[in-house]
Amino acid sequence: MAKVTFLTDVCKGCGLCVNACPRGLIVLEKEKINKKGHSPAGITDESKCIGCACCAMMCPDCVITVEK
Amino acid sequence: MAVVFSKPKALTDAPLHYCPGCTHGIIHRLVAEAIDDLDILGKTVGVAPVGCAVMAYDYFSCDMVEAAHGRAPAVATGLKRAMPDRIIFTYQGDGDLASIGMAETVHAATRNENITVIFVNNAIYGMTGGQMAPTSLPGQVTQTSPYGRDVKTVGYPIKVCELLSGLDAPYYIERVAVNSVKNVTRAKKAIRRAFENQIEGKGFSLIEVISSCPTNWGMTPQKALDWVESDMIPYYPLGVYRDKSAKEAE
């Protein structure tokens, strides 16, 4: 069980984290629009997260904090 | 719960101006992580280039100098000679380092200047809107090579690591990429190594990082990373090109 926090308003919606997640848990939340005008990244089911931080490693904008 | 991953202290809170999916952000973070890990933030001075990373001086929380286009290794030389006990790094793109600043690069390398050079190669001039770079691939379409880079008229891309490893002096030269988790992990190690070398007084370390430019390549961020894998890396093989520590160990 891990905790993944997104600085939603810093996210540029590039989606690199989406492809990086080995479990396919991250999505761009199409229904949301952040301050920059992007659909930000978010996690679908945090309970399945293994806390590998692959998403954070591929994020160019330090949007993601991972705790385990 | 312990923090597994968060923003390094060597980065300021300023939001990066880079385009969505531009891997400059990842490379900035890797440099900052190395500075944090080695606990050298208070004695590090960075030199920013001209190009997309021109505003790196706002992003790193160490002291920073903005250099003229291509001159970062000369500026870093001045800084290091003035303050041998400080850690000096440059952060430069391909136009900056391999075109207009080639003389500064080669000569800092051949002096084995005790500095760390982070060389970001994305095969294009990003800041000015996508012109051909010294590292643009043969056939690559850019604003100033609209029919593809014609090697017969404009020559071949410059392979910086290969070129510099022809010199006797430089201590450490490695090429890495940031297109996958695996490669980011490797890049992180290389960058850290380049700073360690300087701390130990070993001399010139250059890490070439193959980066992406989704905007000017005209690709989605993920497609751009795929192109790094399929086209860039075969032309610019990853690996260690110079490691004098191996010789020292003998």
Place this chain on the structure above:
Amino acid sequence: MAKVLMKGNEAIAEAAIRSGCRHYFGYPITPQTEIAAYMAKRMPKIGGTFLQAESEISAINMVYGVSSAGLRVMTSSSSPGVSLKQEGISYLAGCDLPALIVNVQRGGPGLGGIQPSQSDYFQATKGGGHGDYRLIVLAPASVQEMADLTAKAFDLADKYRMPAMLLADGTIGQMMEPVELPEDMRTAVYEKPWAVTGTQGKREHNIVNSLYLVPEQLEKKNIERYERYRLYEQNEVMVEEYMTEDADVCVVAFGIAARVSKNAITAARAKGIKAGLIRPITLYPFPKEAIRKAAGHVKGFVSVELSMGQMIDDIRLAEGCAKPVTLCNRVGGMIPSPDEVLKAIEKMEGGEF
């Protein structure tokens, strides 16, 4: 204090060391290479840096690096090399960094020649590189002044946060004269809280930078910089006046041209012509007040220059075109003879202009 016999170029180098400069970067070019050679010998013995850079461009950017760290630093070159340095000089000015640039001028344009010249006057006094900026410009006329003005240049550069240029010429560079050099030529120590010496975790990061993408900010920076320039202009004019009080003809000349002119003035006085000399020591700021004052009583001015006539524009501006100004010049490495200057004085005295 004992006097020693030194070449002008060597006097610059030794004075720089005695002014606390421990970093020198340069690239060989005639006729100033003695400065580099002197530094190459001395710097390693006193824990300083002498580095022969790969180009003039690199040399000035190494200067930029050391200055960013808050230390005294210099480079030297001659005309074609100084053209190459202009990019870096503009950046130094744009970042408000002090530094000393020595130009031992030779004839131009292009590769020109290797003989003395003063044809970089415009380049030195009007900016030289891109953008709005000025340099501290000092013009030595003797080997002693090569030394004294080097120390002065470091001082002014630190005080006003401006790059300083010592605008010499090949003659004075190569000339040998006795000089007096105090052990310590520093006059003051200037705090440099802006320097990038590492935050040590005790302050916010310092940034040395000349990029301002917001036009309002860049405008403000430029205006602030020019306010500092105004202070410099008000406080730091240096000029030598020689027999100007009763002069009917006023020669204006700097550097080697001023030395020649003094001989001509002596000759003119012997002939009963009241000639005098205004010798600008600071070329920027130009000694406008001395010129304006002289304009009140002279028939006219003779600008003696080793150029096609550059300083003459500043003389005309200073005296508001109230009196005639003629040009007595030689170029291409030639120096006007005292006779030529005397003839120009006589012409002016006779109302021929």
